[in-house]
Amino acid sequence: MLNKAKIKLIASLQKKKTRDEEQVFVIEGDKIVREFLGSGMKILTLIAKPEFIGSLSEDKIKYADEVITVSYDELKKVSGLKAPHNAMAIVSIPKPSGPVSVAPDELVAALDFIQDPGNLGTIIRAAAWFGIDKIICSENCVDVYNPKVIQATMGAILNVGVSYTNMNDYLKEASELKVAVYGTLLEGEPVYSALLGKKGIILLGNESRGISEEFIPYITNKLTIPKFTEATRGIESLNAGMAASIIFSEFARR
Numbered sequence: 001m002l003n004k005a006k007i008k009l010i011a012s013l014q015k016k017k018t019r020d021e022e023q024v025f026v027i028e029g030d031k032i033v034r035e036f037l038g039s040g041m042k043i044l045t046l047i048a049k050p051e052f053i054g055s056l057s058e059d060k061i062k063y064a065d066e067v068i069t070v071s072y073d074e075l076k077k078v079s080g081l082k083a084p085h086n087a088m089a090i091v092s093i094p095k096p097s098g099p100v101s102v103a104p105d106e107l108v109a110a111l112d113f114i115q116d117p118g119n120l121g122t123i124i125r126a127a128a129w130f131g132i133d134k135i136i137c138s139e140n141c142v143d144v145y146n147p148k149v150i151q152a153t154m155g156a157i158l159n160v161g162v163s164y165t166n167m168n169d170y171l172k173e174a175s176e177l178k179v180a181v182y183g184t185l186l187e188g189e190p191v192y193s194a195l196l197g198k199k200g201i202i203l204l205g206n207e208s209r210g211i212s213e214e215f216i217p218y219i220t221n222k223l224t225i226p227k228f229t230e231a232t233r234g235i236e237s238l239n240a241g242m243a244a245s246i247i248f249s250e251f252a253r254r
Contacts, residue, residue, distance in 0.1 A: 002047065002074055010078045010090070016143045023093045025145035028079060033087040035155035037063050041091055048087035049075065064089070080147050093145060100136060100165035102173045107199055107251060108134040110181075112167055112215060113206040114141045114240055121152020122241030123204070128156035130248035132202075135160055138167035171218035174201055181220050183211050184243060188222035191250045195221075198254075202247060207240050223247065 012018040013026045024044060027036055030052065036043060037060040046053070046064035053061070053069060061067065075084045109132055114120050120142050127135055142149060144162045174181055180200035188194075203219065205211035211219070225238060225246050238246070 002068060002070055002078065006045070006068070007078055010088075013090070014080060014147060016146070019093065019143070019145050024090050025093055025150065026080070026088060026147050027091055027150055028081055028088040028147065029085045029151065030087055032150070032155045033089050034060070035158060036089065036091060037061075039158050041094070041158070043089050043091055045090040046087065047075065047078070047089065052086040081151075096163070097161075100163045100170060102170065102177055102179055102201075103134070104177050104179050105199055106134060107132060107197075108136060108201055109244070109248070110136045110138075110167065110170065110201050110203045111141055112138050112203065112212055113209070114204070116207055116240070117142050117146045117148035118152045119207060119240040120144065120146075121149045121154075123244040124149075124153045124160050124162065125156040126241065126245040126248050128153075128159040130245075130252040132248060132251075133160055135162045136167075136170060136201075137162060137164045139164050167212075168214060171201075171203075171215055175218050181218050182223055182247075183216065183219035183221070184224065184247060185211065185216070185219070185222045186224055188224035190226045191223045191247055192226070194223055196251050196254050198251075202251065204240060204244055204247070 010026060013024065019025050027033060037056070043064040045066045045068060047068045047070055049072060050069050053067060075088070079088065109123070109127055111123065114137070124135065141164065150157060171181060180197055181203055182200055183203040184205065203211060203215065225243060
């Protein structure tokens with residue numbers, strides 16, 4: 001049974017400040033919870049309906065330090081979803097592996113001021129699908145452990161390392177190391193015909209303002225996604241998640 005302290009903690013984890021203080025976050029949904037169990041991530045508390053718990057093997061359950069069986073009504077009280085699934089869990093935030101630095105021999109994504117949780121989750125999922133396992137976020141990006149971000153990744157967060165850093169310093173280091181920076185801009189070369197390398201940084205900008213002006217001088221290769229229609233209503237641009245998927249796909253295809 002859920003006690004008042006646990007209910008209060010779960011509710012407070014909707015806020016970044018509490019997640020930072022407690023160094024934990026919440027995951028929700030049968031698929032995501034199953035993905036996390038046995039992934040190596042530390043599951044502090046598994047909260048689920050009895051039938052979900054009963055469907056888990058011993059190898060899965062052993063990864064949860066605490067297991068709390070609840071009814072649907074109890075789950076509904078603490079869930080952040082309009083229609084709760086059968087399970088949720090409290091998970092430890094992994095400790096940073098060290099300071100963020102440019103990796104000249106890798107292809108990574110860098111995100112400038114992504115604000116929408118759904119977009120960040122979609123970008124993480126697309127990166128995992130197309131083989132990009134590292135994302136660098138500017139310090140003003142939405143928190144990766146926001147429940148809506150985690151939900152949108154559908155578990156793909158387990159395949160992608162997400163770090164936060166001062167983006168200006170990061171891109172300055174890339175410039176000094178002569179690492180290619182591919183930036184998505186309206187006036188860039190169509191991504192379908194541009195020369196794309198296997199290493200470098202794919203820089204994606206804010207949902208409405210694009211890449212910050214201060215970062216544009218660091219871009220060595222300007223890319224754009226051409227539009228194949230004259231229609232304008234409702235399609236002035238692509239959202240960040242859609243744009244990232246197309247760009248990542250082209251890099252993977254080459």
